[in-house]
Amino acid sequence: MRPYRKEKVASVIRQVVGEAIVHRLSDPRVAPLTTVMRVEVTGDLVIARVYLSVQGGQAVEQRTLIAMRHAAGYIQRMLARRLPIRQCPELRFEIDEGVKGARRTMELLAENRRSEPELFEPDRTDDPAAPDDVHRVDGTNGGSSETQGVGE
Numbered sequence: 001m002r003p004y005r006k007e008k009v010a011s012v013i014r015q016v017v018g019e020a021i022v023h024r025l026s027d028p029r030v031a032p033l034t035t036v037m038r039v040e041v042t043g044d045l046v047i048a049r050v051y052l053s054v055q056g057g058q059a060v061e062q063r064t065l066i067a068m069r070h071a072a073g074y075i076q077r078m079l080a081r082r083l084p085i086r087q088c089p090e091l092r093f094e095i096d097e098g099v100k101g102a103r104r105t106m107e108l109l110a111e112n113r114r115s116e117p118e119l120f121e122p123d124r125t126d127d128p129a130a131p132d133d134v135h136r137v138d139g140t141n142g143g144s145s146e147t148q149g150v151g152e
Contacts, residue, residue, distance in 0.1 A: 006045070011039075012079070012082055016078055018036045029064060031061075031063070033054070034054050036052060045087070045089055046090065048092065068093040072093065
């Protein structure tokens with residue numbers, strides 16, 4: 001088997017499933033912001049795991065996953081017309097957990113920025129090359145707290 005065949009099949013599957021979500025499926029259980037993140041095809045091209053990202057809570061994810069599994073046969077028929085292979089891979093839909101982890105990390109970072117903003121501001125007192133008359137974002141002067149005269 002050619003080494004690029006799996007990737008080519010996965011690419012077609014990703015395109016067909018994405019098109020089906022946007023244009024073909026009219027199931028109200030499918031969340032409007034559902035995205036195909038990646039597709040993994042087994043070496044024998046029998047099974048294709050389609051990883052989805054769903055915007056919303058756990059209930060929205062589960063409802064969308066159930067709807068996609070219910071529509072798997074319909075999407076597989078669409079896919080069989082587009083793939084030039086003898087046997088169409090069986091589609092298995094799953095939620096992409098990597099996206100959920102990244103989203104949670106971004107939420108934690110935003111929470112830390114709100115709770116401790118002084119940790120995220122650049123400290124100009126340690127930088128000897130920093131000019132004294134630079135104003136910070138918070139409106140304070142980057143130099144010393146003493147006022148400087150003209151002749152000093």
